Structures are given as C-alpha cells and as structure tokens.
Amino acid sequence: MLKIQEIREIIKLVDASSIEEFVYEADEVKVKLKKNSGIVISNHTPEAPKPIETVQAAPAVEAPVAKVAPAVEKQEAKTVETASTESLHKIVSPMVGTFYQAPSPDAKSFVQVGDKIGEESIVCIVEAMKLFNEIEAEVKGEIVEILVTDGELVEYGQPLFLVKEN
Structure with a gap:
C-alpha cells in the first residue's frame, strides 16, 4: 500500500x-x-436551433446593451483580482475528495484568515474514500484567503488557500 x-x-x-x-x-x-x-470533451448533443421570434426593434437593441455592460465590469474585476493574487502562493488539493477545515464538526478550524503558518502546519483535511488526509502548508507565511467552504468537494490541483509567503 x-x-x-x-x-x-x-x-x-x-x-x-x-x-x-x-x-x-x-x-x-x-x-x-x-x-x-485544458481540453474538455463532452458527449452533450446540441439542441436544434429555436426559431427566432419577431420582436419590436427598440427592446431588441436595448436588451443586449444591458446584458453586456455587467459582463465587461466582471471581466475587469477578475483581471484586477488575478493580478493581486499572482504573487501569493496557492496551497492546492493533492487529491480529489471532501474539504474539511477542522478535525471534527465541533472542533476549531485548523487555520483562519490572518493566521501565521509554518511549512509543516496542517491547514485542512481532504477526505477520500473514508481516509482523512491531513494537508500540510509546505510553505511559511500568512493565510490570506480560504478559497473553499467546509464540506465542499475539491478536485486534484484545486487551490484551497492563498498564502502570503514570508
């Protein structure tokens, strides 16, 4: 084993x-x-195109403008957020499983935002097939953000924490 x-x-x-x-x-x-x-293979069969409905000219012109503007704002916000998180270390899940912030439901979380951690600090548990695997930080620093919620399913390589390294 x-x-x-x-x-x-x-x-x-x-x-x-x-x-x-x-x-x-x-x-x-x-x-x-x-x-x-980065390649996604899907067995989804596309639906037949729906017939285009006749709509008055004024609502058809205004609707796309209202929908496009928030999308542009969200894209700009993501760009700013990405730039600020690029300098941070990501603690990622080493396996597929369920994320737990504490050793038991009534216990205190291993770490919280603002906590100082060492390389061997346990930051969470990922449970896979009834095995509870303690995840170590592997980096020295401060927890800046917890990216997943307690009990959430996580994938291999999924970022769990952002750490500002010392």
Missing part, C-alpha cells in the same frame, strides 16, 4: 515531467494520474 507522502511525490514528479498520464498498479492498488490538458 502506498503512503500519502509517496503519492504526493509521484504527483510532483508527474507534474514536473512531460508525460500526460501515469498508471501504477501493485497487488490490489491502482493509481492513475492524468494531467489537465
């Missing part, structure tokens, strides 16, 4: 290499890793 640290090392090695997929099988254990290629 592989230990969680060994799996983390395999993930790091695959991530740093040029291979796209890695499969490891031993006894009753199978580990399969795939890199995110």
Whole structure:
C-alpha cells in the first residue's frame, strides 16, 4: 500500500515531467494520474436551433446593451483580482475528495484568515474514500484567503488557500 507522502511525490514528479498520464498498479492498488490538458470533451448533443421570434426593434437593441455592460465590469474585476493574487502562493488539493477545515464538526478550524503558518502546519483535511488526509502548508507565511467552504468537494490541483509567503 502506498503512503500519502509517496503519492504526493509521484504527483510532483508527474507534474514536473512531460508525460500526460501515469498508471501504477501493485497487488490490489491502482493509481492513475492524468494531467489537465485544458481540453474538455463532452458527449452533450446540441439542441436544434429555436426559431427566432419577431420582436419590436427598440427592446431588441436595448436588451443586449444591458446584458453586456455587467459582463465587461466582471471581466475587469477578475483581471484586477488575478493580478493581486499572482504573487501569493496557492496551497492546492493533492487529491480529489471532501474539504474539511477542522478535525471534527465541533472542533476549531485548523487555520483562519490572518493566521501565521509554518511549512509543516496542517491547514485542512481532504477526505477520500473514508481516509482523512491531513494537508500540510509546505510553505511559511500568512493565510490570506480560504478559497473553499467546509464540506465542499475539491478536485486534484484545486487551490484551497492563498498564502502570503514570508
């Protein structure tokens, strides 16, 4: 049986290499890793185009303008937010599972925004197949933002925390 640290090392090695997929099988254990290629394959069948309805000229011209303006504002806000978070370290999920901020429902959270953390500080738990995996910070700094909520499903590589490194 592989230990969680060994799996983390395999993930790091695959991530740093040029291979796209890695499969490891031993006894009753199978580990399969795939890199995110950015390609989304969907089996969704497109619907038939709907007939265009006849609409008066004035509402048809005004409606798109009202819908486009907020989208432009949101895009500008995302650009500003992205620029400010680029200098921060992201603690990412090493596996697919359920994110928990505390060791039990009635216990205090491992970390909160503003907390100072060390490289070996436990910041959360990701539960996968009834195994509760403690996630270490692996960086020294201060928690700036918690990006997921307690009990949320997380994906491999999904950012969980933003940390301002010391």
